[in-house]
Amino acid sequence: MSMIIDFQNVDLRYEDEYVLKNISLHIQEGQHTVILGANGSGKSTLIKLINCELYPSYKNEPFKREILGHERWVVSQLRQQIGVVTNDLHSRFSFDAGYLSGFETVLSGFYGTIGLFDHLDHTPEQTQSALHAMDRLGILHLQHKRVDQMSTGELRKCIVARALVHPIKAILLDEPTVGLDIKAQLDFIEMMRSLARSGTTVILVTHHIEEVFEEIEHAILLHAGGIHASGETSAVLSGANLSVIFNTQLEVQKSHNRYSIQPYHFSLTL
Numbered sequence: 326m327s328m329i330i331d332f333q334n335v336d337l338r339y340e341d342e343y344v345l346k347n348i349s350l351h352i353q354e355g356q357h358t359v360i361l362g363a364n365g366s367g368k369s370t371l372i373k374l375i376n377c378e379l380y381p382s383y384k385n386e387p388f389k390r391e392i393l394g395h396e397r398w399v400v401s402q403l404r405q406q407i408g409v410v411t412n413d414l415h416s417r418f419s420f421d422a423g424y425l426s427g428f429e430t431v432l433s434g435f436y437g438t439i440g441l442f443d444h445l446d447h448t449p450e451q452t453q454s455a456l457h458a459m460d461r462l463g464i465l466h467l468q469h470k471r472v473d474q475m476s477t478g479e480l481r482k483c484i485v486a487r488a489l490v491h492p493i494k495a496i497l498l499d500e501p502t503v504g505l506d507i508k509a510q511l512d513f514i515e516m517m518r519s520l521a522r523s524g525t526t527v528i529l530v531t532h533h534i535e536e537v538f539e540e541i542e543h544a545i546l547l548h549a550g551g552i553h554a555s556g557e558t559s560a561v562l563s564g565a566n567l568s569v570i571f572n573t574q575l576e577v578q579k580s581h582n583r584y585s586i587q588p589y590h591f592s593l594t595l
């Protein structure tokens with residue numbers, strides 16, 4: 326099994342302010358992982374480090390930030406190995422590319438662009454890959470539908486398919502169910518499960534414990550720019566740990582292999 330993410334002792338600071346401190350994080354191929362943290366805990370910053378949008382801050386101690394065994398990547402080449410789905414990407418398609426069809430949205434994954442341009446002539450193989458990615462997610466019926474006529478859930482799936490045009494090893498999904506209603510959310514979780522089962526390593530970044538699906542056996546809790554706990558999901562997602570990272574007393578329940586969270590209730594018997 327190769328290591329997808331190998332961070333040791335990584336810091337990230339903006340000017341003098343540390344946003345991430347001493348981060349050590351290891352995700353192996355096939356190790357479906359949830360990264361959970363409260364607002365402001367550093368999740369987006371961590372994603373930017375994984376995504377090579379940011380580089381670790383220099384420090385006078387040994388540190389390592391390797392993605393698939395390399396310290397540096399050309400972002401377009403990294404995209405062919407690790408797909409990234411963010412709400413920012415969704416918004417950009419939604420606001421700037423409403424005229425695209427579902428198929429064109431998916432095809433744009435080959436170019437890393439938001440739209441398609443006349444000089445970008447695509448090959449029959451690229452067409453096949455785009456259609457195959459849509460088929461894999463059960464969204465072939467969206468190939469002719471315009472982005473500005475899609476529901477949030479439909480566009481989100483097209484953006485996932487866009488990442489799948491390459492034979493990626495892993496997919497990083499940043500709060501992927503934002504804006505989805507209950508049915509679309511459940512549907513999306515099933516889609517993530519099927520990706521995980523098909524061998525794509527799923528890295529889910531969220532603050533919703535209910536989204537942690539059965540195949541996710543590895544959990545990382547981010548708190549105040551550091552890693553509060555990491556390891557086997559069922560051990561890490563405890564009431565005690567979540568109470569710390571969300572700064573309120575919580576209880577965790579597990580039923581049918583899914584987690585839910587409750588405010589802590591204590592009873593005083595006299």
Ligand SMILES: Nc1ncnc2c1ncn2[C@@H]1O[C@H](COP(=O)(O)OP(=O)(O)OP(=O)(O)O)[C@@H](O)[C@H]1O
Binds near residue numbers: 344368369370371532
């Ligand atoms: N460009 C920046 N310059 C300075 N501080 C920043 C910058 N980006 C983020 N921060 C700070 O870093 C901390 C972590 O932010 P980050 O966006 O990574 O958290 P998050 O866990 O993704 O939050 P949320 O769940 O609300 O999206 C916050 O205190 C934030 O204000």
